[in-house]
Amino acid sequence: MTAQPPTDEDFGRELRALADAVAPRIDVHRAGVVPAARRRRARRRAVTGVGALTAVVVATGWTVQAQPWAPGPAQTAVLQVASSPTAEPTATAEAGWPDAPYWYVREELALTDAAGEEEVTTRESWYGHTGPSLWLEDGDTSTPGASGPGGWGRFDIDGVDTLIGWDALYTLPTDPDRLEQILRDAVAADRGQGTPDDKVADMALDLIAGSPAPPALRDAVWSVITGLPGTTVLDEATDAAGRTGVGATWTAEGTTYRLVYDADAQRLLERADLPADAAATQDTGSGELTAGFRRTYLEQRPADAPPVEPTLEMAGCARWETC
Amino acid sequence: MIAGEAADDDAPPDGFELVRVATSLDREFTDFMQAAAPQLARTAWLLCGDEHLADELVQQALARTYLHWSRARDRDPLAYARRVLANLRIDMWRKRRREVLTAPADLPEGPDGASAAEQHADQHADRDRLVRALATLSPRQRRIVVLRHLVGLSEREVAADLGVSVGTVKSTASRGLAQLRSVLGAAAADPETDAPASERSAR
Incomplete structure (x- = not known):
C-alpha cells in the first residue's frame, strides 16, 4: 500500500515542530524600546508644532455649515470649526497657505500595463479656494476641464457627509493621534475598501495628495499612515522623477499602495497603486513598476488665477453649486 | 494640595x-x-x-x-x-542567504545520552537547513508560510495581518510549502552538500 504524502497541514505541523526545536533563544534588548519611541514621538511633535499654531477643535466637536456651492446642508457640508482661544497661525511658510486663491499642481499621471508600457499625461490643475477649479492636460488650452472648488476627500463626520475643502484642511488637528481618531471615527462600513486601517490610510492620503494642506497636517498624515501596523516604512524611496524621500507601502484588497514623501519639504512626492501580485516582483526602493497607476507631483504652490477662466460648459455642469 | x-x-x-x-x-x-x-x-x-x-x-x-x-x-x-x-x-535575506549560521548556545546532555557536542551539531544542522529552506521563498511566500504554519495563525488572521485575501493566503501558502518540501526533501536526500563547511571538515 502506497503511503499517502503528507497534506499541507501535516507538513506545516512538521515544520512548526522543527522550528520549535531549533529556534534560538533571542533575548530582545527591551530596555531601549520605550526611550527610543519617546525620542521619535518628541521629534515628531517638534516638527508638527502640536498645540502651538493650529486652531483647536472645541470640546463640543465639529460644527458644520452649508456653503453656497454645496448641494445642501442635508446632503453635504463644508467642515468648519469654531475659533479657538489659542494663537492664530502666523503668515509663514510653516503655517501653510490659508488665504491663497488657488492651489497649482503640476503632476504626471502614468498608467502602466502588465507589459510595462507606460502612458504618461502631464496635468496642470488650479484648485479654487472658493471659486471653481480648472485643469489642463499636456498644456492643451483648447480642451480644459473644470469643476467646483477644490476638495481633498470626503468622509462622515458626526454622521454628516463632509467634503474636506481648503478651509477644512486648516482646521484639522495636527497631532497624529487626534487626527487618526477623527479619521477612525469617520470609517463607514459602506464606504471605501478593506479593513478600518486601510480606510484610515485612504482618507489620510486624500488630505495631502496635491493639496494645500499646511505642512504640519502633512507631517501628521504621514505619521498616521506610517503608524498603521500594516504599513511597511521605507527609510529611502525614489519617485519616478528621481527624487528621494521616505516611503511607505501597504496592501489592501489586492492593491499595494506606495508613497514617497519628502520629509524635509513636507510634501507628498508620489503615490502609486498597483496589483498586489505585481508588487511582489517590484523593487519598492527604486520605484520601478510592473503595472499600475501613479501620480507624481512635480510642482505644488499657491497661485493667483488659472490661465483660462473655468466655465460651466467646460465642467459639463448646470450650476457650480452642484458641480 | x-x-x-x-x-x-x-x-x-x-x-x-x-x-x-x-x-x-x-x-x-x-x-x-x-x-x-x-x-x-x-x-x-x-x-x-x-x-x-x-x-x-x-x-x-x-x-x-x-x-x-x-x-x-x-x-x-x-x-x-x-x-x-x-x-x-x-531585506537582509538577500545579503545573508549564503552565510553559515553561528553555533547555538550550549545545551545540556539529552535524555538519550547524546553528548552536548552531538546535540549542538544536530540542532545546528537542522536550524541551518530550515533557515536556508525559508530563504528560497519569496518575501511574501515566507511571511505567509511563517505566519500560517510556523506561528500557527488562521488563514483569516494571516490575511488581516498582511492585507491580502484569504484566497491569496491559501494559494501562496500552498506554493510555499511545496517549495519547502522540495528543498528540504533534497537536503534530506543529500545531507553532505547542505551541511555547514565546519561540519564537513570534521567528518
Whole structure:
C-alpha cells in the first residue's frame, strides 16, 4: 500500500515542530524600546508644532455649515470649526497657505500595463479656494476641464457627509493621534475598501495628495499612515522623477499602495497603486513598476488665477453649486 | 494640595492623577513587552533568519506599538505588534542567504545520552537547513508560510495581518510549502552538500 504524502497541514505541523526545536533563544534588548519611541514621538511633535499654531477643535466637536456651492446642508457640508482661544497661525511658510486663491499642481499621471508600457499625461490643475477649479492636460488650452472648488476627500463626520475643502484642511488637528481618531471615527462600513486601517490610510492620503494642506497636517498624515501596523516604512524611496524621500507601502484588497514623501519639504512626492501580485516582483526602493497607476507631483504652490477662466460648459455642469 | 482649594477628600491633588495614569500605562506596556518579546522574537527570526536582526526587528515593532499603545491595548496588543513586525521591511535575506549560521548556545546532555557536542551539531544542522529552506521563498511566500504554519495563525488572521485575501493566503501558502518540501526533501536526500563547511571538515 502506497503511503499517502503528507497534506499541507501535516507538513506545516512538521515544520512548526522543527522550528520549535531549533529556534534560538533571542533575548530582545527591551530596555531601549520605550526611550527610543519617546525620542521619535518628541521629534515628531517638534516638527508638527502640536498645540502651538493650529486652531483647536472645541470640546463640543465639529460644527458644520452649508456653503453656497454645496448641494445642501442635508446632503453635504463644508467642515468648519469654531475659533479657538489659542494663537492664530502666523503668515509663514510653516503655517501653510490659508488665504491663497488657488492651489497649482503640476503632476504626471502614468498608467502602466502588465507589459510595462507606460502612458504618461502631464496635468496642470488650479484648485479654487472658493471659486471653481480648472485643469489642463499636456498644456492643451483648447480642451480644459473644470469643476467646483477644490476638495481633498470626503468622509462622515458626526454622521454628516463632509467634503474636506481648503478651509477644512486648516482646521484639522495636527497631532497624529487626534487626527487618526477623527479619521477612525469617520470609517463607514459602506464606504471605501478593506479593513478600518486601510480606510484610515485612504482618507489620510486624500488630505495631502496635491493639496494645500499646511505642512504640519502633512507631517501628521504621514505619521498616521506610517503608524498603521500594516504599513511597511521605507527609510529611502525614489519617485519616478528621481527624487528621494521616505516611503511607505501597504496592501489592501489586492492593491499595494506606495508613497514617497519628502520629509524635509513636507510634501507628498508620489503615490502609486498597483496589483498586489505585481508588487511582489517590484523593487519598492527604486520605484520601478510592473503595472499600475501613479501620480507624481512635480510642482505644488499657491497661485493667483488659472490661465483660462473655468466655465460651466467646460465642467459639463448646470450650476457650480452642484458641480 | 493648594491651601484653600475646594476639593473632594478622595480626589488627588491637581495633576497627580494624570501622572499616575501615565505611569500605569508604561508599566502595562513594560509587562506586555516582557511577555510578548519571546514569541515576537521567534516570529522575527523565522522571517529573517538572523538572531541579531530579529532582535532589532522586535525592538522596532515594540517601539511602534508603544507609540500607539492607547489603541493597541484596546484591541489585541500582541496581534498589533505581530502585524507591525510582519510588515517591517526585511531585506537582509538577500545579503545573508549564503552565510553559515553561528553555533547555538550550549545545551545540556539529552535524555538519550547524546553528548552536548552531538546535540549542538544536530540542532545546528537542522536550524541551518530550515533557515536556508525559508530563504528560497519569496518575501511574501515566507511571511505567509511563517505566519500560517510556523506561528500557527488562521488563514483569516494571516490575511488581516498582511492585507491580502484569504484566497491569496491559501494559494501562496500552498506554493510555499511545496517549495519547502522540495528543498528540504533534497537536503534530506543529500545531507553532505547542505551541511555547514565546519561540519564537513570534521567528518
